[in-house]
Amino acid sequence: MADSNSSHDYPSENPKPDPDANSSLGNDSSIEAIARRVQDSLSLGKKHKFWETQPVGQFKDVGDTSLPEGPIEPTTPLSEVKQEPYNLPSLYEWTTCDIDDEDTCTEIYNLLTNNYVEDDENMFRFNYSKEFLRWALRPPGYFKSWHIGVRVKVSKKLVAFITGVPAKIRVRDEVVNMAEINFLCVHKKLRSKRLAPVMIKEITRRVHLENIWQAAYTAGVVLPTPISTCQYWHRSLNPKKLIDVGFSRLGARMTISRTIKLYKLPESTVTPGFRKMELRDVPAVTRLIRNYLSQFVVAPDFDENDVEHWLLPTENVVDSYLVESPETHEVTDFCSFYTLPSSILGNQNYSTLKAAYSYYNVSTQTPLLQLMNDALIVAKRKDYDVFNALDIMQNASFLKELKFGPGDGQLHYYLYNYRIRHTLKPSELGLVLL
Numbered sequence: 001m002a003d004s005n006s007s008h009d010y011p012s013e014n015p016k017p018d019p020d021a022n023s024s025l026g027n028d029s030s031i032e033a034i035a036r037r038v039q040d041s042l043s044l045g046k047k048h049k050f051w052e053t054q055p056v057g058q059f060k061d062v063g064d065t066s067l068p069e070g071p072i073e074p075t076t077p078l079s080e081v082k083q084e085p086y087n088l089p090s091l092y093e094w095t096t097c098d099i100d101d102e103d104t105c106t107e108i109y110n111l112l113t114n115n116y117v118e119d120d121e122n123m124f125r126f127n128y129s130k131e132f133l134r135w136a137l138r139p140p141g142y143f144k145s146w147h148i149g150v151r152v153k154v155s156k157k158l159v160a161f162i163t164g165v166p167a168k169i170r171v172r173d174e175v176v177n178m179a180e181i182n183f184l185c186v187h188k189k190l191r192s193k194r195l196a197p198v199m200i201k202e203i204t205r206r207v208h209l210e211n212i213w214q215a216a217y218t219a220g221v222v223l224p225t226p227i228s229t230c231q232y233w234h235r236s237l238n239p240k241k242l243i244d245v246g247f248s249r250l251g252a253r254m255t256i257s258r259t260i261k262l263y264k265l266p267e268s269t270v271t272p273g274f275r276k277m278e279l280r281d282v283p284a285v286t287r288l289i290r291n292y293l294s295q296f297v298v299a300p301d302f303d304e305n306d307v308e309h310w311l312l313p314t315e316n317v318v319d320s321y322l323v324e325s326p327e328t329h330e331v332t333d334f335c336s337f338y339t340l341p342s343s344i345l346g347n348q349n350y351s352t353l354k355a356a357y358s359y360y361n362v363s364t365q366t367p368l369l370q371l372m373n374d375a376l377i378v379a380k381r382k383d384y385d386v387f388n389a390l391d392i393m394q395n396a397s398f399l400k401e402l403k404f405g406p407g408d409g410q411l412h413y414y415l416y417n418y419r420i421r422h423t424l425k426p427s428e429l430g431l432v433l434l
């Protein structure tokens with residue numbers, strides 16, 4: 001592994017078991033799983049010079065059920081929030097990034113394209129598109145001041161980035177105003193210089209200035225302390241390409257033609273009334289999704305504006321489909337995925353992997369399995385190579401049957417300044433962060 005911070009959150013595939021021999025799918029005694037458990041238990045004993053100073057669950061408190069759930073630190077008066085930015089090493093300066101500006105957006109895109117999250121073997125790197133970044137960073141009520149860059153003073157080159165967007169997140173019965181933190185990135189040449197802690201402190205300060213005191217984030221690395229740890233699963237749509245680029249391997253006793261046949265999908269969706277979501281559907285989808293998400297311990301508290309922003313289809317960014325009953329015209333089911341390609345590093349024949357990521361799905365009348373199979377059919381028709389899903393919400397109920405295979409990507413969920421007494425099962429999470 002070239003970079004010690006290379007992380008598990010990159011959703012790459014395990015060496016694949018024979019898909020016909022379904023006994024070994026999700027086999028937790030694999031070498032990878034054992035290695036990961038060893039690594040994770042080692043990191044539990046690891047010193048975290050920065051994170052030990054922060055209001056987050058600490059490893060020493062794991063299992064101490066006497067501590068109350070809720071904010072770890074009390075809210076301080078706004079007048080006590082530091083007014084000036086934190087100091088950066090003298091060669092660098094803060095910049096607030098205006099992503100409406102095409103040139104700035106290109107700079108951010110280039111920084112992330114060359115330096116953001118990779119898989120452990122450095123074969124793939126997330127390649128968020130500019131349209132995606134604009135969507136992810138401008139939800140209702142967003143703050144420009146939370147799109148933070150670091151530049152080299154002399155050359156003005158953008159070398160680091162971190163963002164937050166506001167979100168109402170419900171934890172059990174409490175709806176908490178939070179920041180969702182994402183796109184933390186330090187240029188490869190500036191790694192391990194403790195720039196990340198300064199950036200995290202600076203975004204924390206700017207979030208506090210908006211009178212918000214909690215945050216949610218995910219990472220592939222183990223930090224103090226995950227509220228839940230989830231796994232990525234992958235459904236091959238274009239198995240030949242996935243094998244050619246080293247994303248998946250040919251199963252034992254499998255030929256390429258048997259593999260292609262195994263993953264073949266019908267041309268058209270099967271559910272009557274299955275169609276793309278439109279603007280007029282926002283009220284019905286909001287009702288459906290709010291009701292559905294109420295069953296999870298941690299979930300976003302979406303209103304109609306949020307649903308319009310996050311779920312109304314945007315070309316090459318987010319796709320949403322629903323089932324409108326042909327008889328009653330009621331909207332009964334919903335499924336969605338977002339588009340996050342990855343650069344394929346150092347392959348002669350292919351440069352991009354086109355991946356769909358399962359987003360929010362709601363089934364009330366159509367079985368979830370059938371709904372997600374229709375989502376796979378749509379994604380295949382739109383030429384995606386792979387469909388990824390976490391084992392959160394009710395996803396575990398369809399993964400194996402729809403021929404998803406377990407990945408080696410672990411994703412840890414975190415809350416800042418909010419304690420949860422017990423670690424949550426992935427199925428208790430109703431939140432997808434991009």
Ligand SMILES: CCCCCCCCCCCCCC(=O)SCCNC(=O)CCNC(=O)[C@H](O)C(C)(C)COP(=O)(O)OP(=O)(O)OC[C@H]1O[C@@H](n2cnc3c(N)ncnc32)[C@H](O)[C@@H]1OP(=O)(O)O
Pocket residue numbers: 005007047048049050051052115116117118179181182183184185186187190191192193194195196197200203204207208212213214215216217218219220221223416417
């Ligand atoms: C109220 C509002 C609160 C708002 C804030 C809420 C918190 C938000 C938190 C951020 C959520 C981000 C969500 C996402 O975007 S997750 C995606 C993260 N990005 C990548 O993986 C891209 C590739 N990697 C990099 O760009 C760098 O390796 C990064 C920037 C990740 C670290 O840079 P570098 O490698 O040069 O390290 P350093 O010497 O500067 O600093 C070392 C310290 O940083 C801690 N570290 C390493 N990785 C992460 C990580 N992913 N989350 C939190 N902390 C992390 C590490 O444990 C150590 O602290 P400690 O172990 O000694 O204590």
